[in-house]
Amino acid sequence: MDGAGTVGGAGSVGRDERDTVARGARLYEAARALSANHERAVEAVRAALEPLRDAAVRRELDAIPVSRLQDVTEGRLRLGSVGGSGLRTVGEVLDAGPYRLRQIPGVGQRTVDRMLAAARRLAEAAQETVAVHLDVDRPEPRTTALVAALHVLVEAGPEVRRAVDRAAGLERRLGPLLAEAGPATGRLRMLVAGREGRARALSAVAGVRSLTEEAEREGVPELLAQASVDLLRGPATEAAAWVDFALRSAEYYGLLAEVSGRQPPRAAAEGFLPDEIAERVRAQRLDDTHRRVSLRGYQAFGARFALAQRKVILGDEMGLGKTVQAIAVLAHLAAEGRNRFLVVCPASVLVNWTREIEARSALRVTVLHGPDRHEAFADWRERGGVAVTTFDALRGFPAPGDGGSDGDDGGDGSGEVGLLVVDEAHSVKNPLAKRSQAVARWVERCERALFMTGTPMENRVAEFRNLVGMLDPGIADALGGRDAPAGSVAFREAVAPVYLRRNQEDVLAELPSLQQTDEWEELSASDEEAYQEAVLAGNFMAMRRAAYARPEKSAKLGRLREIVQEAAENGHKTVVFSHFRDVLGVVEGALAPRDGGREALRPDTAAPVFGPLTGSVPAERRQRIVDGFAAVEGPAVLLAQIQAAGVGLNLQAASVVIICEPQVKPTVEHQAVARAHRMGQVRPVRVYRLLAAGGVDERMVRMLERKTRLFDAYARRSAVAEATPDAVDVSDTELARRIVEEEQARLGAAGGSLTTAE
Known part of the structure; x- marks a missing residue:
């Protein structure tokens, strides 16, 4: 009687149980699918990373002289005859292998075994420590493959990590419950399961229901589905991936460190x-x-x-x-x-x-x-x-x-x-x-x-x-x-x-060598007054430098001093760029006041100021100024007109770059920053672009990002773009006219005709 009643009862509620198990199974499959999609994306990064890491390890081993093998073996190796064999580096020893090493006169099997064991230890150490760096200005197929693979995960965003964690939890909890609830999916299966089997199945169904309802209340099915869609979009075009990397490289390197397991000690x-x-x-x-x-x-x-x-x-x-x-x-x-x-x-x-x-x-x-x-x-x-x-x-x-x-x-x-x-x-x-x-x-x-x-x-x-x-x-x-x-x-x-x-x-062993920060400043009342006067006059160039027109109350100048001070206290050199000579004069007065003026930096960290480098400074004198800046031990500041210092000078002594105002041509900024961010730079370069909220700076940034960011960032890596920056930039006059008109309308100023003269 009990058995018949149970089966009959099962038949009366079977649809509810089957629906519950089906909902749980769909959620479980969605979780498994997301985990698989994420693992494929991660594996694509690992596959793209492997040849780059191998090449970096090889470069490291090719730079280690054979004599270092004695250090690894605490002097137990006799390498006198190895040097005469033409093998100069650890990399060449590994390439030679045991057969060729045994052909070296005076080298026996025991020495060969020790030599190779020591070389492999150095190779393992290099494998653990080498960092892969991605050069946005010199992309090649292997680095492009890695950036494209990383782009999939970066573009998916932090929500994917949250979704993957939830998916893993659901797999872990739902899997056993669904297996236990299997008999509840059919009357015959419940019948043959026996009393204990039916009880376990019904208990498991209750567990599946609880988990599924909780997940649905929290929007987990939608979270998993969206994450899978984001991961399945596939890599962007090579150009778009590199552009995105240039804009948020820290996220790429952070993800790379996580996937590769290369966390700092x-x-x-x-x-x-x-x-x-x-x-x-x-x-x-x-x-x-x-x-x-x-x-x-x-x-x-x-x-x-x-x-x-x-x-x-x-x-x-x-x-x-x-x-x-x-x-x-x-x-x-x-x-x-x-x-x-x-x-x-x-x-x-x-x-x-x-x-x-x-x-x-x-x-x-x-x-x-x-x-x-x-x-x-x-x-x-x-x-x-x-x-x-x-x-x-x-x-x-x-x-x-x-x-x-x-x-x-x-x-x-x-x-x-x-x-x-x-x-x-x-x-x-x-x-x-x-x-x-x-x-x-x-x-x-x-x-x-x-x-x-x-x-x-x-x-x-x-x-x-x-x-x-x-x-x-x-x-x-x-x-x-x-x-x-x-x-x-x-x-x-x-x-x-x-x-x-x-x-x-x-x-930051794998942090990119370039970090860029937009520093948005709120203009002071004095700045605003100077800015409104420039807008009323229709003077585009005066609008661009209005934030420095009254140095005593300049918000931008205050922030610039703070950045220079902090850089000096950390022992870093700073280069300050501006389009305008008079702005550089204001900065010089704030950082290196003369004739008894107020002290700019604290005495214990005061940084000597060089320049300004302007277009009127002869090339030979420019180089002497740069050499003097580089020769200083500890912090120093170099002031430079961005057009004059943006081409032809090596400013790699600087690891902090400040750009006083946005440039009409983004290529001018890129070329100037590249003077510090170049081969031979041993420190990460931090770039600060000082921007004023709500006025000409904000309009310039928005226009240039909306109209030219993708094309400019891609095209500037070609030789033609480097030689002719005008080819990929917006017209100066057209941009200036639009901004002046819009600012006059915003401020209710019946302004004069456009003036772009400096």
């Missing part, structure tokens, strides 16, 4: 932290639900460090992505339910922060700056999200808990600030300054704080101690009054709970 990526702290940081989970960018391994560790330690200084060297790490922390805390965050930064990077958060996360951004900042502050308190403000504006806002102004949350904590981020934190190192006191008050009232600075603060212990004191007074007191030497093991261990710094040379 763990100790370096973790800032050489003590084991106890490093273990705690590694155990910290990192939620990427609200993040739209993939992280390199060391960046993920930096975000985990900030989360695990709560109040810290992230002191990574410039160019390592401190902003991305901060956004990862914000996104994680938002996923945990925190809904209000505050970023404090110099006015010069306010626009950058806003754009970065919007581009790299799903978080809402509110700018607390300008005349409406108090209304914006009230809106942020009510609606939440990430507020971005300046050091000066912060002083006008009530800190959490001041008079109950920030605690209207019914006591549940939902109104608290989840994270306070302080960018360019070395700006608040003076405890007597009002901005420092305002930041200190906010840090005290917030549960978490993240200070960011690319300046190696440990070189000035007194200043460093002041920053640490805001975050952890106990550690600051432990530092005492002594002047600890930079790099001291004891000093680094003492500050390890609150301080993490990584250097480029330690963690």
Whole structure:
């Protein structure tokens, strides 16, 4: 009776069970298909990488003299007669093989075996350490194949990683359940399964239903389907892949390091932290639900460090992505339910922060700056999200808990600030300054704080101690009054709970040698006034350099000084390009004031200024200026008119490039940057293009990107394009006319006729 009832019952609910299993099976197959598609894409990268890595290993071995084999065997090899055989390098020894080596007079089997074993050890070491670099200006079939394969994964975006992780979890959980639920797909199968088999099948069906419904609620089927579509699009054209690589090469190299398994040494990526702290940081989970960018391994560790330690200084060297790490922390805390965050930064990077958060996360951004900042502050308190403000504006806002102004949350904590981020934190190192006191008050009232600075603060212990004191007074007191030497093991261990710094040379073995950043600045009131006067006059050239017309209040000039200062403190040389001679004069006055003018850079890091190189400087004198710039030990600054220095000079001594304004011809920028980014450059080159939001710069950038980016970036690699840049650029006069007319309309100015004279 029980059996008949069970079978009958099974028949009455069989359709529901079959539908449930069918839905689960479709989800399972979608997960398996995505995993297979992703593995094929990854395997395509590995296949394209292998010959390039083999060639790099071969070049390495061909550069190692045979004598190094003695070092590997601790002097046990006798190589006297090998040198006379014509074998000069380790690569040639491996090519010779055992037979030819045995033909060398005086070389026996034992020596041959030791020699080859030592050569193979060097080959294995080279295999582990060589880095593959992709030269965008000299593409060849093998590098093009790798860029095209990487393009598929990069174009698919970070969503694919999330989808692949979900697919792996579904495969792992659904596979066994679907196998167990098999009898429930037919009445006869249920009948022969027996009592225990039927019970297991029905239990498995319930598990499949639960997993499937959960996945459908979270939109997983659509996520898997979209990821598969993105991966199956196949590689783009070779030209498009190279153009995309040039625009976001860091993403390509990050993915390449991940696929190849070539991550930096763990100790370096973790800032050489003590084991106890490093273990705690590694155990910290990192939620990427609200993040739209993939992280390199060391960046993920930096975000985990900030989360695990709560109040810290992230002191990574410039160019390592401190902003991305901060956004990862914000996104994680938002996923945990925190809904209000505050970023404090110099006015010069306010626009950058806003754009970065919007581009790299799903978080809402509110700018607390300008005349409406108090209304914006009230809106942020009510609606939440990430507020971005300046050091000066912060002083006008009530800190959490001041008079109950920030605690209207019914006591549940939902109104608290989840994270306070302080960018360019070395700006608040003076405890007597009002901005420092305002930041200190906010840090005290917030549960978490993240200070960011690319300046190696440990070189000035007194200043460093002041920053640490805001975050952890106990550690600051432990530092005492002594002047600890930079790099001291004891000093680094003492500050390890609150301080993490990584250097480029330690963690970026495969980073491209060129990184480009658009620095968007918000014009000061004085800048805006000068700009409006130029628009009213219809003077295109005056519009382009209006941001430098009044140096005392110039937002661009302030940011330029900050970049030069940070580069100098890190020992880097900087070249500053502008189209305009008078702009270079303004920059020179700001960096190297004469006649008792105000000091531009701190005395301990002041960088000598060379130039300016202009079209009127004879070629011989130009080279003497460049040679003098290169000969300086440590930081230096070279000022150069972009047309004059863009061709024919070798500026590879510089690893930081600043372009004061966008150029009408993108090829001019490419050629100028190529003076520093060229063969023989031993450091990654960081390029900063200073741009003003909302005016001529923004319109120029948009027009040139929309009209010429693909064609120009592709064509400039041909000999014809290099020789005749005018062939691929937009007409100067036409672009100027359109921009002037549009700006006059935007500002309501009945302007004069177009003027393009300098």
